[in-house]
Amino acid sequence: MRFLTWLLFLCTLLVFGSVFISPEDFPYVGLLPFLIPVAWLINFFLFIILTLSWRKLAFVPLAALLIGYRFAEITFQLNPKTDNPEGLQVLTYNAHLFNYKGRNGGKFDPNIFTWLQDHPADVKVFQEFYQNSTTPSRNAVKLLGEDSGLEVSYQIIEGKPKRNSYGLAIFSRYPIVNDGKVFEAQHTNGAIFADIKYNSDTVRIYNCHLESMKIDSESLDNIDGVKEKYRQTLGKLHRGSLERSKQLKVLEEHIANSPHPVIVMGDFNEIPYSNTYFRLSKTLKNAFETAGRGFGFTYNKILFFLRIDHIFTSQSLKAVDFKTHREVDYSDHYPVSATFQLENSSPESE
Structure with missing residues (x-):
């Protein structure tokens, strides 16, 4: 479980970081951002599971969620009407x-x-x-x-x-x-x-x-x-x-x-x-x-x-x-x- 959690964390960082790389500089990098909502949700559910299991490992997906907070912000808003x-x-x-x-x-x-x-x-x-x-x-x-x-x-x-x-x-x-x-x-x-x-x-x-x-x-x-x-x-x-x-x-x-x-x-x-x-x-x-x-x-x-x-x-x-x-x-x-x-x-x- 520890290995898979850290592997997911590293893959998540790669996907999150893809938005800062121009498609002109790295082939097909423009496709990675489509995986950002998936990566964010997987980390969210993993955080819930590990928290309910009282595992310290829960801090790893939590860190990914905090790093990717910007993506949640640009996805959903509740500004006053x-x-x-x-x-x-x-x-x-x-x-x-x-x-x-x-x-x-x-x-x-x-x-x-x-x-x-x-x-x-x-x-x-x-x-x-x-x-x-x-x-x-x-x-x-x-x-x-x-x-x-x-x-x-x-x-x-x-x-x-x-x-x-x-x-x-x-x-x-x-x-x-x-x-x-x-x-x-x-x-x-x-x-x-x-x-x-x-x-x-x-x-x-x-x-x-x-x-x-x-x-x-x-x-x-x-x-x-x-x-x-x-x-x-x-x-x-x-x-x-x-x-x-x-x-x-x-x-x-x-x-x-x-x-x-x-x-x-x-x-x-x-x-x-x-x-x-x-x-x-x-x-x-x-x-x-x-x-x-x-x-x-x-x-x-x-x-x-x-x-x-x-x-x-x-x-x-x-x-x-x-x-x-x-x-x-x-x-x-x-x-x-x-x-x-x-x-x-x-x-x-x-």
């Missing part, structure tokens, strides 16, 4: 081209635009944003921008402005004084920014869609699918984490050179136990950790336990509210919203 929070409200949503149900055998649901128009967020950012300029009921820029009284920064990845296109979009109730691309990748991935004039301050908004995990989640809903796809899935996870690490370097440099406080949000395709999450957490705060409740899962498919949509901010921005809108099932992601207050700004000045 805030009613009618005041401040700068933002929303991020991977919209799946506004046609998730249609692409999965159903019909296009126009209620997606109604919900997004009605949501009171001052800033709304979208990944996998689809624009159909020729069909009024699908003209997302007009419906979510002009008709809602919001300014728009829309960066096209593929398509033509006057026809059909898709890319990344930022909508703002406050004036957009500057915008541009951070990087652009194939398909729908990339990152853009927009500087908004918020009262007497300027805040830089980043909309990010990092490289996809490329997991065929539908094939993983049964044992046969898992057996058939596991090697292929591991390879895709590795290549995805490697590409996201490269993209993160570009994003980190851009953020470091920002002359304004930043809000960095979007679909990062990274779980909280990842090198990407911990690198961003070195200088930025995560809104879920500050104001979230529960687990905050954001994925709307068979792998429902994933939280891969995040909102990070500069230290000068305080999150007073955070919500994952699990009631909104128009995409394979749930919308995520948060409300912030600037330390040198007060709600009365808005």
Whole structure:
């Protein structure tokens, strides 16, 4: 028992430490963080068993739990609930081209635009944003921008402005004084920014869609699918984490050179136990950790336990509210919203 306990402790340290190693420096290290919840739970139950047995060996899994306390903190939160929070409200949503149900055998649901128009967020950012300029009921820029009284920064990845296109979009109730691309990748991935004039301050908004995990989640809903796809899935996870690490370097440099406080949000395709999450957490705060409740899962498919949509901010921005809108099932992601207050700004000045 002693040998197995210490072996588990060493393996746990290895798994915990993997978040501090870039996938670019060590092949397949990006896969180890997926084992962190398993390692934490095994140590928790082992601690209970050894404690009930009155074994001094219980201090070994206890030490592992204390070392890994940070992982419990980023997994589950019980922050106080805030009613009618005041401040700068933002929303991020991977919209799946506004046609998730249609692409999965159903019909296009126009209620997606109604919900997004009605949501009171001052800033709304979208990944996998689809624009159909020729069909009024699908003209997302007009419906979510002009008709809602919001300014728009829309960066096209593929398509033509006057026809059909898709890319990344930022909508703002406050004036957009500057915008541009951070990087652009194939398909729908990339990152853009927009500087908004918020009262007497300027805040830089980043909309990010990092490289996809490329997991065929539908094939993983049964044992046969898992057996058939596991090697292929591991390879895709590795290549995805490697590409996201490269993209993160570009994003980190851009953020470091920002002359304004930043809000960095979007679909990062990274779980909280990842090198990407911990690198961003070195200088930025995560809104879920500050104001979230529960687990905050954001994925709307068979792998429902994933939280891969995040909102990070500069230290000068305080999150007073955070919500994952699990009631909104128009995409394979749930919308995520948060409300912030600037330390040198007060709600009365808005």
